[in-house]
Amino acid sequence: MFAVLFEPTADGQRYIDWLLSGLGWTLALAFFGWWIAFAVGIVVGIGRTVQNRAFAALARLYVEVFRNIPVLVQMFLWYFVLPEILPTTLGNAIKQIPPPWGSFFPALICLGLYTAARIAEQVRAGIEALPKGQTEAASALGLSPYLTYRHIIVPQALRLIVPSLTSEVMGIYKNTSVALTIGLMELTAQARQISEATFQTFTAFGAATLIYLALALIAYQGMALIDRAVRIPGTARTDDDIAPNLAEDIQQAGALPAGMEIAK
Amino acid sequence: MVQQTVVDETRRPPAIVAVEGVVKRFGRFTALNDINLSVRAGEKIVLCGPSGSGKSTLIRCINHIETHDSGRIVVDGVELTDRMGDINTVRREVGMVFQSFNLFPHLSIVENCMLAPMKVRGLSRAQAHERARGFLRKVRIHDQADKYPGQLSGGQQQRVAIARALCMQPKIMLFDEPTSALDPEMVKEVLDIMVELARDGMTMVCVTHEMGFAREVADRVVFMDHGAIVEEADPETFFRAPRTERARDFLGQIIH
Ligand SMILES: Nc1ncnc2c1ncn2[C@@H]1O[C@H](COP(=O)(O)OP(=O)(O)O)[C@@H](O)[C@H]1O
Ligand SMILES: [Mg+2]
Numbered sequence: 001m002f003a004v005l006f007e008p009t010a011d012g013q014r015y016i017d018w019l020l021s022g023l024g025w026t027l028a029l030a031f032f033g034w035w036i037a038f039a040v041g042i043v044v045g046i047g048r049t050v051q052n053r054a055f056a057a058l059a060r061l062y063v064e065v066f067r068n069i070p071v072l073v074q075m076f077l078w079y080f081v082l083p084e085i086l087p088t089t090l091g092n093a094i095k096q097i098p099p100p101w102g103s104f105f106p107a108l109i110c111l112g113l114y115t116a117a118r119i120a121e122q123v124r125a126g127i128e129a130l131p132k133g134q135t136e137a138a139s140a141l142g143l144s145p146y147l148t149y150r151h152i153i154v155p156q157a158l159r160l161i162v163p164s165l166t167s168e169v170m171g172i173y174k175n176t177s178v179a180l181t182i183g184l185m186e187l188t189a190q191a192r193q194i195s196e197a198t199f200q201t202f203t204a205f206g207a208a209t210l211i212y213l214a215l216a217l218i219a220y221q222g223m224a225l226i227d228r229a230v231r232i233p234g235t236a237r238t239d240d241d242i243a244p245n246l247a248e249d250i251q252q253a254g255a256l257p258a259g260m261e262i263a264k
Numbered sequence: 265m266v267q268q269t270v271v272d273e274t275r276r277p278p279a280i281v282a283v284e285g286v287v288k289r290f291g292r293f294t295a296l297n298d299i300n301l302s303v304r305a306g307e308k309i310v311l312c313g314p315s316g317s318g319k320s321t322l323i324r325c326i327n328h329i330e331t332h333d334s335g336r337i338v339v340d341g342v343e344l345t346d347r348m349g350d351i352n353t354v355r356r357e358v359g360m361v362f363q364s365f366n367l368f369p370h371l372s373i374v375e376n377c378m379l380a381p382m383k384v385r386g387l388s389r390a391q392a393h394e395r396a397r398g399f400l401r402k403v404r405i406h407d408q409a410d411k412y413p414g415q416l417s418g419g420q421q422q423r424v425a426i427a428r429a430l431c432m433q434p435k436i437m438l439f440d441e442p443t444s445a446l447d448p449e450m451v452k453e454v455l456d457i458m459v460e461l462a463r464d465g466m467t468m469v470c471v472t473h474e475m476g477f478a479r480e481v482a483d484r485v486v487f488m489d490h491g492a493i494v495e496e497a498d499p500e501t502f503f504r505a506p507r508t509e510r511a512r513d514f515l516g517q518i519i520h
Binding site for chain 1: 432
């Protein structure tokens with residue numbers, strides 16, 4: 001059924017090469033978009049929890065704006081609208097960026113900033129789930145608010161939210177398909193092109209579907225590995241170096257909120 | 265740097281903590297009502313009183329985890345105000361041990377003890393490590409240094425919390441019911457450490473209902489009720505002949 005993928009195309013390649021090229025753009029967009037999203041998401045998520053009113057309000061505004069506008073609309077805003085509202089020379093320079101980069105960069109920024117808003121909310125939830133005693137103990141030791149976030153709050157909050165970040169990882173690479181609307185030849189766009197060239201619609205989209213599924217599985221497994229790697233010793237039920245009779249004290253310690261249990 | 269306001273030069277030894285007319289409200293509820301308390305260097309004070317009487321609030325005000333609404337608190341010569349430059353210059357001199365331990369679960373035992381000395385006191389990793397080892401030995405838990413808090417019993421965790429505070433080499437140690445969350449068989453191991461600390465001359469303010477401990481180390485017992493200090497006496501007097509009805513009721517309850 002997938003034999004058609006190995007037939008030669010008009011430009012001397014095979015259809016599977018089109019798919020692989022599409023996969024490459026999808027992965028590039030998801031990968032680099034993720035790091036933008038992660039970096040911005042942490043900063044904004046922290047911003048949602050700080051005492052400074054102005055900073056917290058800005059972070060809130062960011063989240064509400066980027067989370068509530070549909071990705072497709074954001075894609076159009078970055079691609080079509082941004083060059084128009086910038087000064088003419090800058091706007092023209094952006095329009096001159098040759099393909100595929102002229103589509104790739106707006107798509108990258110769009111997905112990065114959209115996903116950042118979602119990650120920010122996860123980070124905030126992770127921070128708010130930590131017991132108040134953690135901040136108090138840090139303050140009592142003379143750690144400044146910055147040091148407390150840096151060494152106590154953020155490291156614990158990030159561990160807590162690894163499972164919910166898994167769905168954000170999956171989300172960003174699924175959303176890469178929206179980039180086809182601004183002309184990026186990523187996986188879905190290539191599948192459509194194959195379908196149009198060969199009239200084998202089922203094969204073309206079937207292959208793309210299988211690739212998306214494989215990516216989902218890889219992302220899921222990868223995040224599960226990370227979850228295990230960053231797990232705090234002594235917090236896992238399966239950890240056999242905790243004597244059973246200590247379980248109660250560990251609970252009492254309130255070391256980690258119930259969320260950590262789910263995190264496993 | 266923080267303005268140094270020296271108080272009580274005349275008295276000897278000088279008060280290292282001076283609480284004068286302190287009022288603390290939570291909304292319309294008055295948690296501390298005109299508290300006056302002075303702690304001299306080397307003194308050991310036991311704070312007791314019924315639940316909700318304001319003991320935790322008082323010691324949390326002393327290291328500014330809670331901010332007081334009026335009155336003055338002077339710690340180690342520095343008055344605590346909202347406008348003060350850097351509260352952390354005071355906090356690093358004041359160690360605190362919490363009822364619920366509050367160890368950092370993602371750091372190993374020795375890292376729990378090294379973090380603040382490195383980041384706040386500016387010690388090198390090697391210096392901080394050596395100091396942490398020393399205090400962990402003092403609380404008899406050095407063989408667990410590379411474990412994580414979640415792998416220790418409650419009593420062990422509380423001893424680590426004491427070591428962590430001591431690693432900052434504070435001038436004062438505050439304890440907020442350090443043994444209340446512990447199983448009975450673990451209370452003694454923590455109290456033993458606190459007694460040793462007292463013998464070493466540490467200035468201590470302890471909220472505790474462990475009357476044996478109070479008898480053994482306290483210079484003064486301060487009894488609080490409804491946000492006010494009701495009675496202040498040496499332990500022998502307080503336990504044998506409490507002056508107020510409320511203190512008698514309270515002692516009657518905790519002894520049985
Ligand atoms: N953050 C807070 N918000 C509102 N009320 C509080 C807060 N902290 C303490 N209180 C109230 O202040 C009173 C004194 O509390 P606390 O100092 O914890 O008492 P104690 O330690 O003596 O049991 C209690 O009635 C308590 O409910
Ligand atoms: Mg209390």
